[in-house]
Amino acid sequence: MKTLLHLRGELIYAGPLLLVQILLARRAIHRWPKCRRLFQILAAIPFLLELLGMPQFGGHLRMPDAFVFATELWLYCSSAAFAVIKLGEILARQSSPVDTRRRDLILGAAYAAAAVPVGALLYGSFIEREKFGVSEVTLRVPHLPADFEGFRILQISDVHRSAFLSRQDLRRVVDAAQGIHPDLIVHTGDFISSRGDPLEECIDELARLQSGYGAFGCLGNHEIYAEVEDEATGYAARRGISILRSENHVIQRGSSQLNVVGVDYQTFSNKKNYIPGAEKLVTPGALNLLLSHNPDVFPTAARKGFDVMLAGHTHGGQVRVEILRADLDFARVYTPYVSGVYYENGRVCYVTRGVGSIGVPSRFGAPPEISLVHLTRT
Numbered sequence: 001m002k003t004l005l006h007l008r009g010e011l012i013y014a015g016p017l018l019l020v021q022i023l024l025a026r027r028a029i030h031r032w033p034k035c036r037r038l039f040q041i042l043a044a045i046p047f048l049l050e051l052l053g054m055p056q057f058g059g060h061l062r063m064p065d066a067f068v069f070a071t072e073l074w075l076y077c078s079s080a081a082f083a084v085i086k087l088g089e090i091l092a093r094q095s096s097p098v099d100t101r102r103r104d105l106i107l108g109a110a111y112a113a114a115a116v117p118v119g120a121l122l123y124g125s126f127i128e129r130e131k132f133g134v135s136e137v138t139l140r141v142p143h144l145p146a147d148f149e150g151f152r153i154l155q156i157s158d159v160h161r162s163a164f165l166s167r168q169d170l171r172r173v174v175d176a177a178q179g180i181h182p183d184l185i186v187h188t189g190d191f192i193s194s195r196g197d198p199l200e201e202c203i204d205e206l207a208r209l210q211s212g213y214g215a216f217g218c219l220g221n222h223e224i225y226a227e228v229e230d231e232a233t234g235y236a237a238r239r240g241i242s243i244l245r246s247e248n249h250v251i252q253r254g255s256s257q258l259n260v261v262g263v264d265y266q267t268f269s270n271k272k273n274y275i276p277g278a279e280k281l282v283t284p285g286a287l288n289l290l291l292s293h294n295p296d297v298f299p300t301a302a303r304k305g306f307d308v309m310l311a312g313h314t315h316g317g318q319v320r321v322e323i324l325r326a327d328l329d330f331a332r333v334y335t336p337y338v339s340g341v342y343y344e345n346g347r348v349c350y351v352t353r354g355v356g357s358i359g360v361p362s363r364f365g366a367p368p369e370i371s372l373v374h375l376t377r378t
Helices: 002-031 033-053 065-093 100-113 115-126 167-177 199-206 221-225 229-238 268-273 295-303
Strands: 134-140 152-156 184-188 215-218 241-243 247-253 256-262 287-291 308-311 321-323 326-328 340-344 347-351 370-376
Touching: 002 033, 002 065, 033 065, 065 100, 065 115, 100 115, 134 340, 134 347, 152 167, 167 199, 167 370, 184 256, 184 308, 199 229, 215 256, 215 287, 221 229, 229 241, 295 308, 295 340, 295 347
Parallel strands: 134 370, 152 184, 184 215, 215 241, 256 287, 287 308, 308 347
Antiparallel strands: 152 370, 247 256, 321 326, 340 347
16 A cells, blocks of 8 residues: 555656656657667656656665666756746747747747756755755744753754765764754654665664754654655664654653654545544643654644644755745645744644755755754743
């Protein structure tokens, strides 16, 4: 079932991209028929990589990371350029048959405009994707116990250790957070992207971070897709990170308690029954903190008595563009909780943009972040 869900997701996002490769190959063959075989091979490469990336094959047949990175980047850049040019051709056809000058101007503008999304993706891949930094955020918690005033939580999410984020990149992330010395460390899911990604290597790097009250975490959807829930939980425990799976851990500070609860990824299809039974893990009189990869859980968590929730999953939209003071990003299609701080009935949720990337190896308008969360009553 998990494999089928991942396969469906692969087809939804990859299908249109692969269709563009067929259309591009047809155009190229029509223009240069003597190079037919070359264009057929070039068009087949993305299909082969997508096949190898599917759950049935990903753990056994691995392509070099640089090759996967370059292929995925080509898929998105070529598709974006093709879409802009195709729109220009449609508009040009609306011109009068005798008005060739106007038609040529429209086509010329379309070819020039095609460079815009390509340039943005390239910038996001080679510059913004690697702008690792620490973002500090203050959460106002009305009923925060005095003992936890100024309590600092380091949150790392959506690492996605894969072809899109190397071990050297992850080491830079950890090094950037080394001097913080937070009170608590939390990981909110998606350590890897697919089966066969270096899970243990990822956890080894993250385990280098230390805090006064330890490290806790929850699982994301990609641990489920890769079917490594038990493997991730067990190995993380051996490296000092407690993955909470509908479990809680109580931290005593002075005369007050912080009750840390973690849940596995909650699917959007189960929206009417989010975090079932989580109310039994709430500790009366304590500050109740929920770790949930899916931020859409927040209203349900607030109703069930959680004071604070930390989440990830959205990557802050990953590629987002501001037009007329409105952010355009895919994450808003499935949740209103894209990134930042949200309040509801005195409860608070913070959604981090996370570290890694998925789908396209690029970030634009949503740089990666390590989050340092400060808790305060005022």
